[in-house]
Amino acid sequence: MARTLKKGLDYFPLDTKIEADDKIQLIEAEFGLKGFGIIIKLFCKIYAEEGYYYKWTEVERLLFAKKIEESVGLVDEVIKRSVKWGLFDESVFNQFRILTSASIQQRFLEAASRRLQVTLIKEYSLINIEQYKNTINVNINSINVNIGTQSKVKYNNTNKYLFVSVKNLNESIASFSGNKSYFFLAYKFWKMWFMQYPKHKHLLKADVNEWVDTIRLIVEVDHQPKERLVGILEYFKKCSEKDTRFKDFWFKTIKSIKALRNSDKNGVKYIDLIVDQVNEMIEKQQDFNRHVWTTIEKFKKYESDKLSKKPV
DSSP states (O other), X not given: OOOOOOOSOSOOOOOTTGGGSHHHHXXXXXXXXXXXXXXHHHHHHHHHTTSSOEEOSXXXXXXXXXXXXXXXXXXXXXXXXXXXXXXXXXXXXXXXOEEOOHHHHHHHHHXXXXXXXXXXXXXXXXXXXXXOXXXXXXXXXXXXXXXXXXXXXXXXXXXXXXXXXXXXXXXXXXXXXXXXXXXXXXXXXXXXXXXXXXXXXXXXXXXXXXXXXXHHIIIIISOXXXXXXXXXXXXXXXXXXXXXXXXXXXXHHOOSGGXXXXXXXXXXXXXXXXXXXXXXXXXXXXXHHHHHHHHHHHHHHXXXXXXXXXXX
């Protein structure tokens, strides 16, 4: 059974002085404790599902009212006044029919700071995300774009460049005419699997150019940041070390970066399912969290110092 990707939070911070907030007091002044309760339950919905917003269409309003056992009319009025008083941002509510605010987004990003990556829809974003190292903005229409798009490169099979022929990584990278960062990542994945399965035919015949091009497709076509690949690599290394805290299903199953681009029967890419597990361990295990982010910073420095240099 496909696993649902984790977007929201298991818990969210609630200010103990929330009742002193003027916006909350205005809601209570009009609707009493029922209004306060509706707002808190909306916060629970927002943080638990998408994490930083909640779609407010006809379906959501009817189901929400039914779940909390209040009339649709009361819920509508509370929402209307909450938007008026600025508890939820008016502009994105009117344009996209979603409930969110700058403070909600800020609390979400702070709570999700340990995750390898958090994605915000650009049109919904109300804050400057530059301070959050794991956050990227995507356009509202860019979700799932390019799925099925294949940029194919033909190779001469009679003159393959195999990973098993690489004796010195730095020298091989220096002489490589293609993208050196992609070469580095492809080699690291191959080496990890090869050390575990040295007789695997697919790994013995792994072609450098094909693996490098797969990394390119993952980054440039599927729009997966290189940091994600570094995080997956470190997670898989833990699996190869038999660390029982880490689920090794994907490590044992795919044995190839090309499989990262595959999707399950529900259309969810394997790489997203794997990253969901990586994020889970980053949130639960502080040592792994520190290790992943330290490795990412080291990769960036290595990339800047060596991988960007062109061969003489």
